[in-house]
Amino acid sequence: MPKIVTSFEDLDFLGSEAVKKKATARKVKATPSPVALQIRQQILNTDNLPKNAKTVSPKMMDASHLSSRQRMERNIHRLGSKSPRSPLKLSILTPSVINQTEGTALTPSPTNSSTTTSKLTPLTVTQDTIDPVKKSNRNIATMSEYSASTNKKSDKRLSITPTMNTTRRVSKISPINSAHGRTPLNCVLDSASESDGIATRRNLDKRSARLRYSREFTSLIVDCNVPSTPKVSSPSCKSIHAFVRKRPMFSHEEQRGDFNVVSMGDNSDVIVYRTQMAADMNTKIVQPVVFNNWTKVFDSDVSSEQVYQQVFFPLVERVLSQQSRSATLLMFGQTGSGKTYTMSACQRLLGEQLFSHVNTALVQSLELAGKTCRDLLTDEEKVSVQIQEQLDGSVHYVNALAVDVGCAEDLAFVLETAISRRATQSTLQNDVSSRSHAIYQIRLANGGLLTLVDCAGTERKNDSIYHDKHRQAESAEINASIYALKECIRASQKNNVHIPFRSNLLTRVLRESLVSDSNALAIIATVAPNATDTEHTLETLKTVSTLIAGNIIEGEPRKSVEDKKVVKSPVNVSDDDEVVAKGPKQWNRTELMEWMARKRLFRGVIPANMDGRSAMRMSKLQLRSAFYDGDANLNRAEALYKSLRAENDRVLRLDMKRRFTHQTATAKQ
């Protein structure tokens, strides 16, 4: 809360409170600071000041609502840009304005949650058709019961949207977690030095370097030799069908300079171009990494319908014709790579396929977050679902609702409701990232089981360093469950006697789908195309590759050569020295006058004995009396004082750079 000034006496807090305190401690008379005096002067000169006007320092207003990290970033900006602090301006704010300003800063942006309404047909399901499913003693709701309760609750949800939004679909746009709000430290410092006309070599992190040298990297990618890989058929992955889907590049990614590093090769290979800087922070390196043995790969222009047709359609057909007892579709990939996007489309298309063959199905949906399992088909948040493994290998969910659906629209409605209840969070990669695993199970009257798993987005350690403790623990849980899933799939593929299903909630729930001999499992690895996500993409593909015993072949790295030429070319140090290595301290009187006129700092004749060195030695007050006739305003003298030092620093940095280049060139020769 910014402090509000109501009288001139209160003005002391703006500048002289600290001085006063210090002075009292030392028992000397306190004098108001120049800033406070300046503001008092401005107020006295203000004609239109309303009687009870509240005044507040904009500096304090600006900083009051910022978090410590935001303040730090702001200071880094100031430091990096080397710009003088903007002079303190007086603003007159009424309390309502102050409240409004605070409100804007603190109010979270509204979420874009959409609410689905659907016209539902009451279902006519005969007892016989669902009997085999009902045998397992579940809480079964007919579709009309469910839709009635959900509609009532959705209406309620609509009317209390703000509460639901803040508790369930959290999409805070915090500058720390938002990819667009956060500015990498190295970038700031680097661009600052460039604005001074100096291209200094600094340690850039991988992502910043990729954005900065995107053009160089892209041309290297074009010239890269990709190793050819023969298609291998792996006998070990008997029933896993692995696919890769690449999402398109977003316009905001292109705008920030990101570029495509994922391409789909012949033989259903995926090529990821790993781009990095060499240790000298100058040479650019591109290395192609090829992943093979995929069932099929989908480029960014392939539609979700085509993906469904080639991935899940044949598996569902097998279950419908009872060739397989169960079919599982697992979406796996980094956060923001398109898992939920693909899953939603698959769910929609599944209904159409399913209900052209059957009349009824039982739907259950669970959310696994950490160590808790929640039913996504009910609104009751606190009821946790117990998982019970039956002797016959099936899994029973205590406290979970099963909804009996009879047409594609109903299935879509139930699944959409479940998706909308899933907990989401704003992460660095995705503004509405799913922080839980969502499981959708559809049991058919013929005993078949269809399972769709939308895994929580994986995050690498670097992405989560800005999360709070809770979010870091959440990310660790997600990674642990994915590891457990991987281990179980691997063990079941090898026909191991012991499969560690009990190690994690996710594997306990999926036990029935994974253990079944006639289960067909399809995994879609979703990847983002952009260079800044290269490590995520490699990690996703490696993880799935180990399950299908795919090969990972690293190609020859290709290095940039143009920068080496620059280093090898002879540098004429002495010539350049003459031109630029002359700072203010070496200027004679004429040079000082010319520079000041060019910078519009002073036009006129300066004292006869004045040169650059003597000007550099002068304080602001001395400069004021020497150049500006003791002008009451110190601003011009201050500007001259700072400009002289900035010029001196600039020349010093240029000089250092020249020496470094010269030394490197001499060493190479």
Ligand SMILES: Nc1ncnc2c1ncn2[C@@H]1O[C@H](COP(=O)(O)OP(=O)(O)OP(=O)(O)O)[C@@H](O)[C@H]1O
């Ligand atoms: N193939 C695609 N075509 C067009 N847009 C896509 C595609 N894949 C993903 N998107 C868009 O990318 C954004 C992120 O996708 P989505 O929410 O599905 O990611 P996710 O992998 O589920 O993330 P998380 O794991 O964090 O939930 C969405 O806005 C989605 O519309």
